[in-house]
Amino acid sequence: MSNSNRLRIAVQKSGRLSDDSIALLKAIGIKLQIRDRLLIAHSTNQDIDLLRVRDDDIPGLVMDGVADLGFIGENELEEKMLERQSANKTASFITLRRLDYGGCRLSIAVPNEFNYQSLASLEGKKVATTYPYLLERFFKDKGINAQAVMLTGSVEVAPRAGVADAICDLVSTGATLEANGLTEKDEVFVSKAVLIQKSGALSEEKQALIARLLPRMDGVLQAKE
Ligand code: ATP
Numbered sequence: 001m002s003n004s005n006r007l008r009i010a011v012q013k014s015g016r017l018s019d020d021s022i023a024l025l026k027a028i029g030i031k032l033q034i035r036d037r038l039l040i041a042h043s044t045n046q047d048i049d050l051l052r053v054r055d056d057d058i059p060g061l062v063m064d065g066v067a068d069l070g071f072i073g074e075n076e077l078e079e080k081m082l083e084r085q086s087a088n089k090t091a092s093f094i095t096l097r098r099l100d101y102g103g104c105r106l107s108i109a110v111p112n113e114f115n116y117q118s119l120a121s122l123e124g125k126k127v128a129t130t131y132p133y134l135l136e137r138f139f140k141d142k143g144i145n146a147q148a149v150m151l152t153g154s155v156e157v158a159p160r161a162g163v164a165d166a167i168c169d170l171v172s173t174g175a176t177l178e179a180n181g182l183t184e185k186d187e188v189f190v191s192k193a194v195l196i197q198k199s200g201a202l203s204e205e206k207q208a209l210i211a212r213l214l215p216r217m218d219g220v221l222q223a224k225e
Pocket residue numbers: 012013014015016017053054055056072073074075076102103104170171172173191192193
């Protein structure tokens with residue numbers, strides 16, 4: 001592994017957080033040449049490399065100290081933190097900024113014909129989700145005995161397929177839920193994108209670079225308000 005002095009920033013390679021994260025880096029003066037298929041992108045004017053990965057990998061890369069910084073949704077970050085804590089792995093990081101994009105909520109939704117009165121209606125039921133740790137924590141807090149069923153994709157079709165009674169999935173407009181005959185009932189977690197830093201000391205150069213970048217980021221975020 002290269003022990004680079006360049007600041008390593010993990011960003012989602014392609015998905016809902018990619019464009020806004022790259023746009024923000026460019027807006028604060030970081031010139032980037034991104035080639036679509038490559039894992040690494042080098043900045044041409046700063047000592048910065050981008051690690052372009054699946055968003056699921058970003059919390060772990062930062063918590064394991066492989067990436068210095070990462071742009072990630074709080075939903076994914078919190079889920080991975082709970083997962084690592086339950087496996088007795090270190091799960092520390094520093095949140096530098098909460099950003100103005102990637103907004104969504106993790107919500108429980110039930111089929112339209114489900115006779116839903118309150119959360120207690122989920123007692124003894126199966127709920128399909130990609131976020132079992134967040135969902136189980138929610139059920140525990142609320143004192144509900146329901147079972148989280150892990151699915152990495154196609155969560156919204158699980159009830160129709162007879163795999164689960166309800167779902168817990170990310171929602172922004174609700175159009176996907178509606179298209180699948182589901183009604184949103186309870187909010188489990190509200191999320192935005194955040195910029196995180198690995199815990200533990202960075203080199204003086206890297207820390208100085210971050211200290212120069214953050215005020216510029218604040219300027220860009222304020223200008224958009
Ligand atoms: P990857 O291939 O990187 O694993 P993905 O399919 O897991 O991609 P995306 O759908 O691109 O991920 O979503 C990435 C993040 O964008 C989510 O974890 C969440 O923080 C945020 N997000 C914002 N709005 C939504 C939405 N409507 N649905 C899903 N995610 C959203």
